[in-house]
Amino acid sequence: MEYSDHELVRGIKGGDKSALELLVRRWYPRIYGYVFKLTGHEQDAYDLTQDVFIAMMQSIGSYTPWRKFDSWLFTIAHNKCMDYFRFRQKIVQVEDTVFDRPDPAASFEDMAAVSMSVKAALEKLPAAQREAVILHYFHQFTAKEIAQMTNTPLPTVKSRLRAARNTLSDKLREDFE
Numbered sequence: 001m002e003y004s005d006h007e008l009v010r011g012i013k014g015g016d017k018s019a020l021e022l023l024v025r026r027w028y029p030r031i032y033g034y035v036f037k038l039t040g041h042e043q044d045a046y047d048l049t050q051d052v053f054i055a056m057m058q059s060i061g062s063y064t065p066w067r068k069f070d071s072w073l074f075t076i077a078h079n080k081c082m083d084y085f086r087f088r089q090k091i092v093q094v095e096d097t098v099f100d101r102p103d104p105a106a107s108f109e110d111m112a113a114v115s116m117s118v119k120a121a122l123e124k125l126p127a128a129q130r131e132a133v134i135l136h137y138f139h140q141f142t143a144k145e146i147a148q149m150t151n152t153p154l155p156t157v158k159s160r161l162r163a164a165r166n167t168l169s170d171k172l173r174e175d176f177e
Helices: 005-013 017-039 042-062 069-088 108-123 127-138 143-150 154-176
Strands: none
Touching: 005 017, 005 042, 005 069, 017 042, 017 069, 017 127, 042 069, 069 127, 069 143, 108 127, 108 154, 127 143, 127 154, 143 154
16 A cells, blocks of 8 residues: 555654655655755765755654645755755765656667766756756756745746756757757
């Protein structure tokens, strides 16, 4: 039987350790992927992902069921990443770009070239724009959800997405002309 996130949270609040295990197993890959794309460092991504789930457990009592669980969890991940960047004070790099549905007719070399071009273009974006792109295009969050997660005004998020699309479009057009 497949349990909803809300049912699992209710179980965790009731002390059900198996509910916690199921919830972590369900969300670990997406949170790790998000953190890794922002930090660009495998070990830091593992550590931060652990921190996200520890913070989730510490604040699970404050989670309310009318809020989307994924937005709440990604808000925790965002805050942990921002703490990391403040602590490290360094520029982030995206190490991997994953395509959900590669063109089956494309050769491996073509896909690799596109992947490298996208990676290079993403790395040139300012950190705030890169994060907006990753949350929107890789994790399918709406601009409104991103604004709530990052505590950023909605017009600012929309502006970041628009600027990032323009920059990426220009950069990728140069690469493939």
